[in-house]
Amino acid sequence: MSRLLKFLLLLAGIAAVIYMAAPSKPKESTLEKIKKRGYLLWGSDAEGGAPYAFPNPKNPSKLVGFEVDLAGAIARELGVKKAVQSQNAWDSLIPALERGDFDFAMNGIEITKKRMEHVLFSAPYYVYTEQLVVRRDDSSIKSVADLKGKKVGTLSGTVAQDILMGMRGVNVRIYSGQVEPYQDLALGRLDAVLLDLPIAAYYARPNPALKFAGPPVGEGLYAIAIRKNDTELKKRLDEILAKLYRTGELKRIYEKWGLWNSKQDKLAAFFKNSGAETLDESRSAPIKNFFPMLLKGAGVTVLISVSSMALAITLGLMLTLLRLYAGPPFDWLATGYIEIYRGTPLLIQLYILYYGLPNIGISLNPVMAAFLGLGMNYAAYESELYRAGINAVPFGQMEAALSLGMKRGLALKRVILPQAVKIALPGITNDFIALFKDSSLVSVIAMVELTKTYSMLAASTLRFFQLGIITALLYFGMSYPLSLLARRLEKKLKKDRR
Amino acid sequence: MINVRDLHKSYGANRLFEGVSFQVEKGEAVVLIGPSGSGKSTVLRCINGLETFDSGEITVAGIGLHSINRKRPMKEDAETIRRVRLKLGMVFQQFNLFPHMTVLQNVTEAPIRVLGMGRAEAIAQARDFLKKINLEGKAESYPAQLSGGEQQRVAIARALAMRPEAMLFDEPTSSLDPEMAGEVLSVIRKLVDEGMTTMIATHEMGFASEVAGRVIVFDKGSIIETGPPSQIFTSPKVLRTREFLNRVLGRF
Numbered sequence: 118m119s120r121l122l123k124f125l126l127l128l129a130g131i132a133a134v135i136y137m138a139a140p141s142k143p144k145e146s147t148l149e150k151i152k153k154r155g156y157l158l159w160g161s162d163a164e165g166g167a168p169y170a171f172p173n174p175k176n177p178s179k180l181v182g183f184e185v186d187l188a189g190a191i192a193r194e195l196g197v198k199k200a201v202q203s204q205n206a207w208d209s210l211i212p213a214l215e216r217g218d219f220d221f222a223m224n225g226i227e228i229t230k231k232r233m234e235h236v237l238f239s240a241p242y243y244v245y246t247e248q249l250v251v252r253r254d255d256s257s258i259k260s261v262a263d264l265k266g267k268k269v270g271t272l273s274g275t276v277a278q279d280i281l282m283g284m285r286g287v288n289v290r291i292y293s294g295q296v297e298p299y300q301d302l303a304l305g306r307l308d309a310v311l312l313d314l315p316i317a318a319y320y321a322r323p324n325p326a327l328k329f330a331g332p333p334v335g336e337g338l339y340a341i342a343i344r345k346n347d348t349e350l351k352k353r354l355d356e357i358l359a360k361l362y363r364t365g366e367l368k369r370i371y372e373k374w375g376l377w378n379s380k381q382d383k384l385a386a387f388f389k390n391s392g393a394e395t396l397d398e399s400r401s402a403p404i405k406n407f408f409p410m411l412l413k414g415a416g417v418t419v420l421i422s423v424s425s426m427a428l429a430i431t432l433g434l435m436l437t438l439l440r441l442y443a444g445p446p447f448d449w450l451a452t453g454y455i456e457i458y459r460g461t462p463l464l465i466q467l468y469i470l471y472y473g474l475p476n477i478g479i480s481l482n483p484v485m486a487a488f489l490g491l492g493m494n495y496a497a498y499e500s501e502l503y504r505a506g507i508n509a510v511p512f513g514q515m516e517a518a519l520s521l522g523m524k525r526g527l528a529l530k531r532v533i534l535p536q537a538v539k540i541a542l543p544g545i546t547n548d549f550i551a552l553f554k555d556s557s558l559v560s561v562i563a564m565v566e567l568t569k570t571y572s573m574l575a576a577s578t579l580r581f582f583q584l585g586i587i588t589a590l591l592y593f594g595m596s597y598p599l600s601l602l603a604r605r606l607e608k609k610l611k612k613d614r615r
Numbered sequence: 616m617i618n619v620r621d622l623h624k625s626y627g628a629n630r631l632f633e634g635v636s637f638q639v640e641k642g643e644a645v646v647l648i649g650p651s652g653s654g655k656s657t658v659l660r661c662i663n664g665l666e667t668f669d670s671g672e673i674t675v676a677g678i679g680l681h682s683i684n685r686k687r688p689m690k691e692d693a694e695t696i697r698r699v700r701l702k703l704g705m706v707f708q709q710f711n712l713f714p715h716m717t718v719l720q721n722v723t724e725a726p727i728r729v730l731g732m733g734r735a736e737a738i739a740q741a742r743d744f745l746k747k748i749n750l751e752g753k754a755e756s757y758p759a760q761l762s763g764g765e766q767q768r769v770a771i772a773r774a775l776a777m778r779p780e781a782m783l784f785d786e787p788t789s790s791l792d793p794e795m796a797g798e799v800l801s802v803i804r805k806l807v808d809e810g811m812t813t814m815i816a817t818h819e820m821g822f823a824s825e826v827a828g829r830v831i832v833f834d835k836g837s838i839i840e841t842g843p844p845s846q847i848f849t850s851p852k853v854l855r856t857r858e859f860l861n862r863v864l865g866r867f
């Protein structure tokens with residue numbers, strides 16, 4: 118399925134630099150690396166949802182999907198034990214591939230001219246088509262030809278969108294998620310939905326209120342994206358795909374997911390319906406199945422938040438001291454840092470750290486990038502809080518300390534800062550709680566923390582409500598004790614001064 | 616002990632001191648009086664290095680401060696200033712006790728951290744000083760739990776704990792009501808009697824005449840008259856001194 122538009126927007130947004138990124142040149146070939154490592158590492162976005170690769174509703178720490186099956190078959194053919202999925206935002210798969218984060222990317226990536234400038238494509242492993250879906254009781258729309266004057270939903274940046282835009286008189290509604298168009302269709306807000314067949318097979322087919330209308334239209338190719346210099350790997354993958362096709366294994370995988378059709382092989386019948394069962398199962402799987410994964414995500418959130426807050430507090434203090442006491446050029450350097458970090462979105466800072474720095478030869482792992490990104494951003498805010506705190510301490514305090522023979526540094530440490538911190542404490546607590554929530558932004562740099570875990574699980578099970586409540590409670594459970602602690606600390610400090 | 620020679624200082628275009636000179640001998644108690652804005656505080660702050668000046672020289676116990684008219688003194692200058700401060704104890708009108716420390720911590724902090732005194736010794740010494748100012752019972756209180764007079768006496772003990780060779784008082788009783796001022800003044804008097812070299816800027820003429828060995832009268836940044844209190848307060852030679860005393864004492 119195509120999210121080309123999103124992808125291009127991202128590229129334009131984050132920087133021309135990434136666009137021009139030279140493919141990284143690993144010293145050993147990826148094939149050798151796979152052999153040495155003993156398993157295959159492939160990139161995809163589990164949040165992209167079913168049926169490509171998504172958390173198994175029965176055992177959410179395991180991924181399932183037709184691409185998971187395919188990756189497993191490829192690993193076996195390559196002679197390694199298993200295939201391990203590397204989680205990345207779909208938009209970032211290509212840049213992450215170029216960084217060398219995994220061996221190849223496979224996630225419904227269509228072959229397009231634009232992408233071919235950046236990556237090699239294997240032989241296609243699936244011919245996707247667009248499927249029209251209407252309400253079961255609607256007999257006025259039998260095929261794409263009947264769409265004139267109708268409200269038709271689709272995903273932004275897809276081939277389906279191009280098809281609809283090319284037809285006159287169709288009222289096209291663009292969505293960014295694949296669940297919502299079908300919801301609106303069932304609710305009567307739309308007359309039809311045109312989307313990639315795999316999506317329709319998973320999300321629309323099991324819905325009793327909806328039905329497929331007419332044969333699939335349009336077509337395109339999904340292929341594996343490979344780094345430009347990995348020609349050897351491409352050759353190997355092409356051979357493997359050909360073999361899987363010959364032996365019928367590919368067909369078996371698609372049949373299992375209800376994705377086999379005449380486009381794949383003129384002999385094959387239309388849909389088998391095992392995809393439908395999966396969604397029904399995920400809707401009824403007990404909610405406790407999801408706890409281990411959510412808790413793991415919460416653990417990552419805590420780790421990232423606490424460590425980056427520690428960085429923010431230390432770095433913020435250094436910035437404040439530089440700004441107030443170091444003199445030029447340090448004071449204006451610190452001021453510049455603060456203004457820049459406060460004046461630009463955290464998201465952009467994270468993108469530059471993770472995807473931008475490799476262009477100049479610095480490659481950070483996701484944990485490091487998240488730690489630095491959040492910490493350096495919040496340092497700017499902490500610094501302003503300290504400065505306000507220090508300025509609120511009467512000037513006579515510094516004079517008294519100095520006249521006792523203290524050096525400036527000692528006076529700051531023993532006299533000024535303890536008083537400044539007390540003044541700044543409520544603000545610092547607020548920032549810490551805010552940072553807890555902002556930590557969800559690091560999912561864009563391939564960190565699977567609590568929010569990311571939630572959206573992955575929710576997208577594949579459609580249980581946005583239950584899982585959402587649980588996730589929100591987890592966040593609350595983490596930040597509320599913090600508020601209590603801060604309140605107690607404030608009270609204690611206040612007592613000291615009375 | 617303290618030697619001020621040809622001190623010049625201006626705030627922007629406003630010239631405050633244009634050649635102020637005086638000397639304070641060891642063991643002497645000098646009281647600075649004069650109208651508001653005449654420069655009493657500023658001269659004390661210059662001596663203690665809290666204020667820069669434009670030219671002239673200040674010597675404290677043999678250590679010379681030169682015209683440090685730079686916004687940011689060099690490292691050596693900063694160290695010279697610090698050595699001077701170690702010779703001097705300073706008491707401010709606003710007390711400036713450290714609010715986040717107990718009375719005992721206020722008094723032991725600098726001896727421990729600056730002089731490297733052992734904790735036990737610092738505490739023993741602090742208790743002695745607190746006894747002297749009649750505040751042994753308040754060692755564990757925080758400044759905000761004390762009256763103004765008690766706070767100012769702690770501030771004096773805090774300065775004395777550094778074993779200074781001279782004490783500078785900048786209007787130590789101006790923010791106190793008369794009863795509390797009395798407690799503070801008797802502590803200062805005791806110090807002077809013990810032979811501590813002392814400079815006091817004050818508006819308390821009664822106290823000045825009683826405690827001073829010598830009075831220096833400031834007006835508009837200049838010393839207009841200097842002499843023993845018996846002479847200054849009974850037969851001032853300079854007209855402006857007489858006018859000033861008339862105003863504050865309502866006599867002559």
Ligand SMILES: Nc1ncnc2c1ncn2[C@@H]1O[C@H](COP(=O)(O)OP(=O)(O)OP(=O)(O)O)[C@@H](O)[C@H]1O
Binds near residue numbers: 650654656
């Ligand atoms: N930071 C400053 N900037 C500009 N002018 C100042 C500054 N500090 C003091 N002055 C001026 O210097 C003069 C002397 O002030 P100073 O505080 O030494 O007077 P004082 O004799 O202590 O007065 P008071 O009896 O009211 O305490 C005053 O005219 C004051 O306005």
Ligand SMILES: [Mg+2]
Binds near residue numbers: 656657785786
């Ligand atoms: Mg004054």
